[in-house]
Amino acid sequence: MSPSFIDYILAPSLVCLSFMILLAKDLFVSIVLFIVFGLLVALAWVELKAPDIALVEAAVGAGVLGALLLGVLGRLEHNKKAAVRTTDQVSVIAITLLILGTAILGRVLYALPQEAYGIGPGIRSLMDRAGGANPVTAVILNFRGYDTLLEIGVLFLVSVGAKALVSTEKQPQERVMPKADRIILFFLNLLIPVMILVAFYLLWVGADAPGGAFQAGAILAASGILLYLSDTGFSLNFDSRWTLLGVSVGLLAFIALSWVMVLAGGKFLEYPASYVKPFIFLIELSATVSIGFILLTLFAASAKEKV
């Protein structure tokens, strides 16, 4: 596949941006450039014919991560600049590593064959049993479902860890009164229902077209973050039963559904042959809810003064 004009501009821009992100003296500049980098990388994913990854990168990599970083920056004192580096000896070693490493890896990449099928044709021959037309969803939730199970487990663990750390902080006594702007409230009234609708649409359409559980969960989390950031008095109650249910339902449903066939004499993570699509949809639905809750608890734990 020969690169188009955009590729010759995009790829070097990404490299330059990553330099600028690190060299920026002010942390705020670093974070904003990082968000820009995330959006340009989403463009690169589209150029590399990976629209599912582009959706996740834009929503999670640029959106949620950007909000997280900016929120954390707000909790640090601004007069601490981040341009300080380690000693010169360490810098020299690091730069040598950079040049050597890039040279070696570049040489290896150049030596790889120009054309390679990979497992693509194998996956395509199994798509009639996959429960949908989107091969990436089939790979994530059906053929490599084990990876996704472990991934949701990792997300759950991180959320538990964040909650544990937050519980040890002293809670301030006074309650902040919501003082939301009327213009913001007007836009929220329009935007939040549309975002929730788009999230569940992405979930539904992900079986046959780009989309799926992670994109949908990220948009749900983004709507929660928007509510947090608009001073509406919205906050996630970490001790509430609903939060615990939301955070754990993805992992629980996936584990339950992966053991169901074993009771009928099948194997672990086997789906019944005539119910593949409903199985996958149930797993994706609970994963969406969980991912939304988990990303939102991570934002609340790291970015807000009061939880």
Added chain:
Amino acid sequence: MTAAILYSLSGALIFFIGLYGTVVYPHFLKKAIAMNLMGTGLFLILTALSTRSPDLIPDPVPHGMVLTGIVVSVSATAFVLVLGVHLFNKTGNPDFPLIRYTEKGEE
């Protein structure tokens, strides 16, 4: 030069730039950003290599791996940020390690 080579070389560069950033800057926010750069570089390499198939339909397995990777790296970064904020609240110092190196007389 195919698109695969172009993007995978860029990915390799971005990975090592991120590695340099993780090693050299002590502020935890900068380390977290540099770690994410490393991850993004790796994902670029993976996805670029998956576009090499002759029938122009990319291999979906690396796409699934990268999808998982993005979500896991974001949650790991979020955990690092929670830990870093906690450390900053307790010690008032955002640097890992807690020794601050001076740059030619600054601070």
